[in-house]
Amino acid sequence: MHVILLSGAKHFKEAIKELEFFEIETKYFPDNELYLRIPFNPLKKEILIQSMPLEPDKKLIELIFASKTLKDLGSDELIALIPYLAYTRQDRRFKEGEAISQLIVLEMMRDAGIKKILTIDAHFHSGIPRVEGLEIHNLKLAPYFKEFFKEFEENEDFLAIGPDDDAYELAILLAKELKIEAGYIEKKRISDKEVEVKKVSAEVENKNIILIDDIISTGGTIIEAYKLLKKEGAKDVYVAASHGLFLQDSLNKIFSIGIKEVITSNSIPSKASKLNVIPLMFNELNKLKWI
Numbered sequence: 320m321h322v323i324l325l326s327g328a329k330h331f332k333e334a335i336k337e338l339e340f341f342e343i344e345t346k347y348f349p350d351n352e353l354y355l356r357i358p359f360n361p362l363k364k365e366i367l368i369q370s371m372p373l374e375p376d377k378k379l380i381e382l383i384f385a386s387k388t389l390k391d392l393g394s395d396e397l398i399a400l401i402p403y404l405a406y407t408r409q410d411r412r413f414k415e416g417e418a419i420s421q422l423i424v425l426e427m428m429r430d431a432g433i434k435k436i437l438t439i440d441a442h443f444h445s446g447i448p449r450v451e452g453l454e455i456h457n458l459k460l461a462p463y464f465k466e467f468f469k470e471f472e473e474n475e476d477f478l479a480i481g482p483d484d485d486a487y488e489l490a491i492l493l494a495k496e497l498k499i500e501a502g503y504i505e506k507k508r509i510s511d512k513e514v515e516v517k518k519v520s521a522e523v524e525n526k527n528i529i530l531i532d533d534i535i536s537t538g539g540t541i542i543e544a545y546k547l548l549k550k551e552g553a554k555d556v557y558v559a560a561s562h563g564l565f566l567q568d569s570l571n572k573i574f575s576i577g578i579k580e581v582i583t584s585n586s587i588p589s590k591a592s593k594l595n596v597i598p599l600m601f602n603e604l605n606k607l608k609w610i
């Protein structure tokens with residue numbers, strides 16, 4: 320099997336020394352259409368790696384072209400590692416007539432020949448989507464952030480807090496590893512860019528906090544959560560998140576308000592991306608017996 324890096328995964332080139340990565344040929348024509356060629360003889364089983372932040376449509380089309388071409392050339396067991404899987408938020412029709420993008424995208428991948436997807440903390444808030452003929456596994460990173468907070472282990476001055484009730488599960492997972500308490504914040508989303516935070520489920524006065532979430536997008540959630548925690552008397556606040564999109568210069572904003580440290584995975588490369596997902600994903604592939 321080849322391990323093939325697509326454009327959203329090029330930054331993983333050095334991610335595991337023991338692995339040889341393969342690349343495909345791509346270019347864009349003057350009218351922005353994609354040209355793609357597989358420059359080696361495909362094997363029956365192939366692994367494709369693609370992360371899909373910021374330009375999800377481009378990354379999706381590239382993955383679809385590559386998968387379909389591999390399938391046409393004889394690969395019949397395609398596994399896609401998609402550390403950041405885009406289009407997962409729209410998992411139902413909130414308003415009549417809306418496209419259920421999560422399902423459409425997964426079905427496109429399945430129809431292009433992908434049999435299995437391993438992703439990370441995808442926004443599957445209504446559970447793992449069921450798509451016939453496609454196996455999906457969602458790896459949770461929360462326990463792996465332990466290595467960055469080891470000195471806080473069993474320290475009752477520290478709490479892991481999810482900035483909304485969905486992130487409570489992540490806070491519990493990290494707290495269990497560190498043997499500390501967990502809690503969450505009641506949050507209401509007002510718009511794509513605005514959130515309202517209400518109250519914290521735990522007593523945070525004089526405590527240091529590790530805020531843990533799946534995604535930092537505009538940073539609104541983390542910034543509002545930080546303000547509430549400080550208002551309630553919290554001491555230092557650290558942030559861990561699986562995916563750091565950091566739109567609208569939000570990483571700088573997060574640091575400028577006084578957050579001590581921000582750690583994300585390298586599903587999306589940035590100044591904060593310190594947790595290497597590739598060894599974890601290959602370890603998971605072995606556990607799942609997919610390779």
Ligand code: R5P
Nearest residue numbers: 533534535536537538539540
């Ligand atoms: C929401 O359900 C997610 O878990 C994140 O809290 C959210 O996507 C973060 O977005 P933003 O950084 O724009 O507040």
